[in-house]
Amino acid sequence: MKIAEIVKSCKLQVLSASGSLDREAAGGYASDLLSDVMAHSNKGDIWITLQTHPNIVAVAVLKEICGIVLVNGRKPEQDTVSKAESESIPIMVTDLPAFELIGELHALGLRGKR
Amino acid sequence: MRCGTRYAMKTAAVSCWRNDLDDLSLHVLDILENSTAAGATEIEVRINEDIDENLFTIEIEDNGKGMDQLNLSQSRDPFFTTKDTRRVGLGLSMLAQACGEAGGNLEIRSEPGRGTVIKASFVYRHIDRKPLGSMAETIAALIAGSAGAVRLVYRHCRGNREFIFDTAEITKTLDGVAINHPEILSFIKEAIESGLESLSERSNG
Numbered sequence: 001m002k003i004a005e006i007v008k009s010c011k012l013q014v015l016s017a018s019g020s021l022d023r024e025a026a027g028g029y030a031s032d033l034l035s036d037v038m039a040h041s042n043k044g045d046i047w048i049t050l051q052t053h054p055n056i057v058a059v060a061v062l063k064e065i066c067g068i069v070l071v072n073g074r075k076p077e078q079d080t081v082s083k084a085e086s087e088s089i090p091i092m093v094t095d096l097p098a099f100e101l102i103g104e105l106h107a108l109g110l111r112g113k114r
Numbered sequence: 115m116r117c118g119t120r121y122a123m124k125t126a127a128v129s130c131w132r133n134d135l136d137d138l139s140l141h142v143l144d145i146l147e148n149s150t151a152a153g154a155t156e157i158e159v160r161i162n163e164d165i166d167e168n169l170f171t172i173e174i175e176d177n178g179k180g181m182d183q184l185n186l187s188q189s190r191d192p193f194f195t196t197k198d199t200r201r202v203g204l205g206l207s208m209l210a211q212a213c214g215e216a217g218g219n220l221e222i223r224s225e226p227g228r229g230t231v232i233k234a235s236f237v238y239r240h241i242d243r244k245p246l247g248s249m250a251e252t253i254a255a256l257i258a259g260s261a262g263a264v265r266l267v268y269r270h271c272r273g274n275r276e277f278i279f280d281t282a283e284i285t286k287t288l289d290g291v292a293i294n295h296p297e298i299l300s301f302i303k304e305a306i307e308s309g310l311e312s313l314s315e316r317s318n319g
Contacts, residue, residue, distance in 0.1 A: 034208060035136050053211045058192030058204055083193065 001025055001108060003067050003090055006046065010104050012069060012092035015076060016084035023066045023090075028110045030102055034059050041065060042114060046105070048098055052076045057083040057091075065089070071098040137247025138172065138234075141212065144205040145174050145232055146256045149264075152178030154229065156265045157256075161249070163238065163272040170218075170238040175231045181224040189222055209234055216243035250306035254299045257281060262293045270310060277309040 004021040007014055014021065026044030031037050032051050041047060043064040049056060052074055060068055067090040070076060076084075076091055084091045094101055142159065149157050154176035162171045181189060188194035192207040209232075210220040217237035224230040236243045253268055260266075268279040284302065285293055292298070 033136055034204075034211075053214070055192050055204060055207050055211050058207065061193075062204075087193075 001110060003046065003092075006105065006108065006110075007092060009108055010094060010096075010101060012094050015091045015093060016081050017067075017088045017090040020067075020088045020090050025066050025110060027114050028102070028105055028112055029065075030098055030112070037065075038063060046110070048102055048105075050074050050098070052080055054080045054083050056080065057087055057089055060084075060089045061087050067092060069094060069101065071096060071101055136212075136244050138212065138244050139247035139249050139252040141205075141209045141234070142172060142174065142249070143252045143255055145209070146252070146266075147259070148205065149174065149176035149178050149230070150256070150260050152176065152180070152230070154178035154264060156267075158267040158269070159253075161246070161268075161270045163270075165238060165273055168238045170236040170243065172234045173231065175229065177229040180226045180228050180230055181222075182226050186222060186224050190220065206232075212236075212244055216240040249310065250303040253279065253306055254303045257302060258294045258299055260294075268306070270313065272313040275313045277306075277313055279306055279309060 025046040029041040029045040030048040041063050047065045047068045070093045073095040157176045160173040190210045213220045217240045218235035221233040266281045270277045
């Protein structure tokens with residue numbers, strides 16, 4: 001499923017790399033512990049987190065994550081947005097808590113296990 | 115060979131605490147490895163648990179080659195790395211994040227040719243402060259990897275008590291046996307564990 005479709009269905013706000021939304025999300029991963037994401041996320045995952053530090057962009061690049069969704073109305077730091085822009089990593093935000101958003105993504109057919 | 119040993123020790127240390135990949139002691143191990151990679155021959159680790167002031171600090175000082183202004187200003191940037199095997203270097207940036215999440219900060223002072231001092235501070239009882247984890251494993255991993263080429267001093271204060279471990283003291287008593295011999299390493303681990311335990315014992319007074 002393309003990120004653009006997820007953005008539309010879940011009413012996400014896109015804050016960076018809006019030119020990269022035709023990328024496919026192959027699955028999803030949710031965690032707020034960077035070391036855990038580095039260990040367990042899969043290439044092509046969309047990542048659900050409440051972390052806003054620029055390090056999330058580095059982890060996304062390292063793991064070839066297709067996009068990051070910040071939940072609970074969290075706003076990324078300015079540095080995070082500019083890094084994400086230059087690395088073409090879409091950062092999206094929602095007011096929904098993680099549990100609700102992940103439920104919607106699951107209903108759209110995205111899975112955490114492949 | 116040396117690098118291989120260090121990697122094996124780190125992997126072993128990580129795999130036996132599978133759930134604690136985020137312990138601060140692993141950040142310390144990362145920095146110690148930076149220090150040895152920078153050619154340090156003397157490293158001092160100072161940990162201070164200032165319970166009254168609600169402050170937790172980890173300071174690591176080395177006499178390695180240091181960093182110039184440019185490297186220093188980029189050292190917290192996750193997209194800066196001196197490695198050419200991958201594009202991101204998360205060591206110091208992850209530690210800076212861990213500090214920030216727990217009400218503290220990361221200070222880095224460095225001078226080319228003289229060495230580097232890294233000081234990570236945290237609010238001691240902040241709910242998001244990560245646990246220290248096993249310093250005994252971290253120190254043993256460094257000794258295993260550096261094979262006696264580095265003098266390592268580890269000072270750990272809690273309140274008014276202090277524990278000091280110094281590889282120079284151990285080497286003196288070894289009479290030529292390698293400090294990274296497996297039996298010596300397990301002795302070192304036990305010595306550090308019991309030393310740290312003695313910091314927590316309730317005093318009678």
